[in-house]
Amino acid sequence: MITETAFIQIVRDELALPLAETDLENDFDKVVSWDSLHLLRLIAAVEKETGKRVSVGKLLSERSLRGIYTLLAA
Amino acid sequence: MSTVVNTPRPQGVAGPSGPAAPLDRLRALQSEGRLVTEYPSVAPLLAELPYGDKGAADLVRAGQLLSRLDPDEVAAANPGTLTVSVAVAGHSTVGALAAPLTAELARHGILLRLTLGDFDGYLRELQDTGSQLYAPGLDLALVVLDAQAVFDELPVVWRVEDLEKAAATKLAQLGKLVERYVGHGTGTLVLNTLPLHRLHTHQLVDLRSRAALGVAWREFNAGLLRLAAAHERVVVIDLDPLVALGGALNEPRMASYAKANLGDELLGRYAREIGHLARTLRGRAKKVLVLDLDNTLWDGVLGDDGADGIAAATTFRGEAFGNFQKIAKQIGSQGVLLAVSSKNDQEPVLEVLRTHPDMVLRDTDFVRVNANWNPKDGNLRDIAAKLNLGVDSFVFADDSPFETGLVAAGLPEVAVVRLDEEPALHVERLLADGWFDVRELTAEDRARAALYRVESDRQDLLDSSGSLEEYLEQLGVQVKVAAVGEADLARVAQLTLRTNQFNLTTERLQPAEVRERIEDPDHLVLSVRSGDRFGDNGVVGALFAHRTPQGLHIDNLLLSCRVFSRGIEQAAVTSVLAYAVAQGLGPVTAAYRPTKKNHRVRDFWPSLGFEPSGGDEEELSFSHPLAELPAVPSHLRLDTDF
Numbered sequence: 151m152i153t154e155t156a157f158i159q160i161v162r163d164e165l166a167l168p169l170a171e172t173d174l175e176n177d178f179d180k181v182v183s184w185d186s187l188h189l190l191r192l193i194a195a196v197e198k199e200t201g202k203r204v205s206v207g208k209l210l211s212e213r214s215l216r217g218i219y220t221l222l223a224a
Numbered sequence: 225m226s227t228v229v230n231t232p233r234p235q236g237v238a239g240p241s242g243p244a245a246p247l248d249r250l251r252a253l254q255s256e257g258r259l260v261t262e263y264p265s266v267a268p269l270l271a272e273l274p275y276g277d278k279g280a281a282d283l284v285r286a287g288q289l290l291s292r293l294d295p296d297e298v299a300a301a302n303p304g305t306l307t308v309s310v311a312v313a314g315h316s317t318v319g320a321l322a323a324p325l326t327a328e329l330a331r332h333g334i335l336l337r338l339t340l341g342d343f344d345g346y347l348r349e350l351q352d353t354g355s356q357l358y359a360p361g362l363d364l365a366l367v368v369l370d371a372q373a374v375f376d377e378l379p380v381v382w383r384v385e386d387l388e389k390a391a392a393t394k395l396a397q398l399g400k401l402v403e404r405y406v407g408h409g410t411g412t413l414v415l416n417t418l419p420l421h422r423l424h425t426h427q428l429v430d431l432r433s434r435a436a437l438g439v440a441w442r443e444f445n446a447g448l449l450r451l452a453a454a455h456e457r458v459v460v461i462d463l464d465p466l467v468a469l470g471g472a473l474n475e476p477r478m479a480s481y482a483k484a485n486l487g488d489e490l491l492g493r494y495a496r497e498i499g500h501l502a503r504t505l506r507g508r509a510k511k512v513l514v515l516d517l518d519n520t521l522w523d524g525v526l527g528d529d530g531a532d533g534i535a536a537a538t539t540f541r542g543e544a545f546g547n548f549q550k551i552a553k554q555i556g557s558q559g560v561l562l563a564v565s566s567k568n569d570q571e572p573v574l575e576v577l578r579t580h581p582d583m584v585l586r587d588t589d590f591v592r593v594n595a596n597w598n599p600k601d602g603n604l605r606d607i608a609a610k611l612n613l614g615v616d617s618f619v620f621a622d623d624s625p626f627e628t629g630l631v632a633a634g635l636p637e638v639a640v641v642r643l644d645e646e647p648a649l650h651v652e653r654l655l656a657d658g659w660f661d662v663r664e665l666t667a668e669d670r671a672r673a674a675l676y677r678v679e680s681d682r683q684d685l686l687d688s689s690g691s692l693e694e695y696l697e698q699l700g701v702q703v704k705v706a707a708v709g710e711a712d713l714a715r716v717a718q719l720t721l722r723t724n725q726f727n728l729t730t731e732r733l734q735p736a737e738v739r740e741r742i743e744d745p746d747h748l749v750l751s752v753r754s755g756d757r758f759g760d761n762g763v764v765g766a767l768f769a770h771r772t773p774q775g776l777h778i779d780n781l782l783l784s785c786r787v788f789s790r791g792i793e794q795a796a797v798t799s800v801l802a803y804a805v806a807q808g809l810g811p812v813t814a815a816y817r818p819t820k821k822n823h824r825v826r827d828f829w830p831s832l833g834f835e836p837s838g839g840d841e842e843e844l845s846f847s848h849p850l851a852e853l854p855a856v857p858s859h860l861r862l863d864t865d866f
Binding site for chain 2: 163165210
């Protein structure tokens with residue numbers, strides 16, 4: 151389990167993305183300079199933080215950070 | 225230095241426990257929008273990062289921040305920033321290389337201009353002379369390969385014979401593409417050996433085939449490495465030693481989903497090698513290794529324990545120090561000057577270096593031994609002045625966090641190797657960075673330490689002479705200016721890469737570029753060799769010129785800092801002026817391009833009768849009318865052969 155605050159912090163620290171609060175809800179196409187490598191880095195960081203393995207295959211089809219967070223927090 | 229941080233991250237704030245960690249200070253600069261204007265402060269911050277608990281990961285995080293900066297903005301805000309342009313092509317995805325590469329170059333103060341190729345685009349991009357790899361003026365073309373480049377060529381079900389054939393075909397294909405690149409590309413092409421994974425070998429169940437696969441694979445990698453021997457502008461990074469540092473070759477899910485066949489850890493190590501290669505390309509390889517003594521070269525404190533109480537052999541810890549001495553000596557045998565900066569009295573230190581049975585390094589291995597009680601930053605400046613080198617060519621290794629911190633803070637241009645109380649880790653710390661990496665060693669490199677030691681004999685003569693003139697008369701300087709042949713080509717290229725102070729236009733040339741000029745009949749490429757009563761100095765200078773419709777233009781003149789102020793440079797230029805007269809050429813023109821390092825030669829051309837003929841702050845132009853030639857200094861003998 152990971153809190154939303156911790157998740158946002160990981161996104162900012164690991165990806166160094168200039169992230170607005172609304173970017174959590176936005177489709178990746180609208181997030182500044184998002185690419186699939188970001189997602190994989192993010193997953194690696196979340197796994198390190200929580201010590202739990204994430205199902206990467208499922209996450210890859212998510213289109214927003216909110217969707218990813220929901221899957222991670224489930 | 226305290227940093228005020230305006231960010232929601234609590235660890236970014238300088239608390240009572242001391243200043244914020246380097247990465248947090250970097251993040252603070254970014255969130256305050258000062259990263260572009262304060263780019264020069266980035267390198268000193270990054271210098272501390274690799275020593276943290278999560279060094280490699282932190283460097284990647286820093287690289288993420290930095291890779292988002294616009295290099296044009298950084299260059300505009302900080303004129304004089306060293307820039308290196310790099311294009312990457314790969315078999316798998318290459319995007320993950322951006323962050324570590326940006327960070328590793330930034331550690332050296334080098335701004336990266338990066339172009340990334342397409343996924344699995346390396347064959348097409350090497351073939352297409354319009355691709356990013358062939359961009360005009362490109363410095364480095366990185367073609368990052370992994371084992372899949374070969375394995376993807378195999379049928380669904382395969383035998384080791386298929387692999388042998390695929391590897392041989394791939395090597396031949398790469399060989400052709402490398403030739404194409406050398407013929408049409410401008411940069412240095414960087415390939416790498418392909419690490420073999422257990423998931424590859426163990427697809428074969430019979431041990432005989434597995435062994436045959438191992439053989440074919442090593443032959444393939446050896447063939448790649450031979451490409452570097454065959455072409456001057458090709459470098460092959462051997463990934464085996466980087467893989468052997470441990471950790472996973474890749475993350476299987478990242479490999480499967482994102483085609484990231486080389487993992488972050490390995491790419492980080494690869495990026496470090498590239499950082500040092502970029503440094504060498506820009507003529508910034510380090511030249512001097514300054515070592516502490518107590519608990520760095522030997523176990524114990526000489527002042528407290530006495531000569532009998534210190535050890536560099538026989539005991540467990542002593543042997544570890546002895547090993548470190550061996551490595552330092554090995555480095556010193558390859559053109560790197562060794563020096564000592566130690567808080568000790570001079571005499572007992574020299575006594576230990578001369579007579580202590582444990583020492584691998586002796587007093588004669590060092591070009592300077594500074595044992596005194598002055599602060600070490602001052603000692604490093606003193607050693608630099610005595611050697612006539614800049615402190616930015618220094619690497620400093622010490623076990624004391626106080627001393628390493630002092631030097632890092634006072635002389636940020638010095639590379640600091642932070643040793644600690646565990647001597648068994650000294651070697652690893654010293655070799656973690658390729659500070660002394662060069663493309664090629666020359667005869668001058670191997671003899672360098674001896675050449676510098678003779679320098680102190682010259683110094684003694686100077687001290688005993690009544691005047692500089694008298695000294696020069698007694699020195700008996702001989703100068704030979706000759707057309708460069710195969711034997712001196714590497715050394716002349718190296719001079720253009722290493723020389724910073726006496727370098728009129730600071731035009732860096734790789735060996736292949738020097739060769740092009742030698743083969744061009746319009747170009748004159750001359751070596752300057754000198755010697756005196758104390759011995760041969762070897763090739764100490766070079767002069768590049770080319771014929772123009774009007775006359776002769778001197779592209780550059782360089783001289784090793786070991787032989788300044790002996791009239792050698794005047795003699796070299798006079799010989800070229802005389803050549804222009806003899807050939808009936810028109811006026812001889814020349815230029816001076818100011819850098820941070822070459823201000824002392826600003827007035828060099830006028831001092832020889834050249835007249836200013838325009839130019840701007842970037843480049844001053846000069847012209848010699850050849851009406852009256854400067855005299856060859858009377859204290860030296862000049863031979864010419866061109």
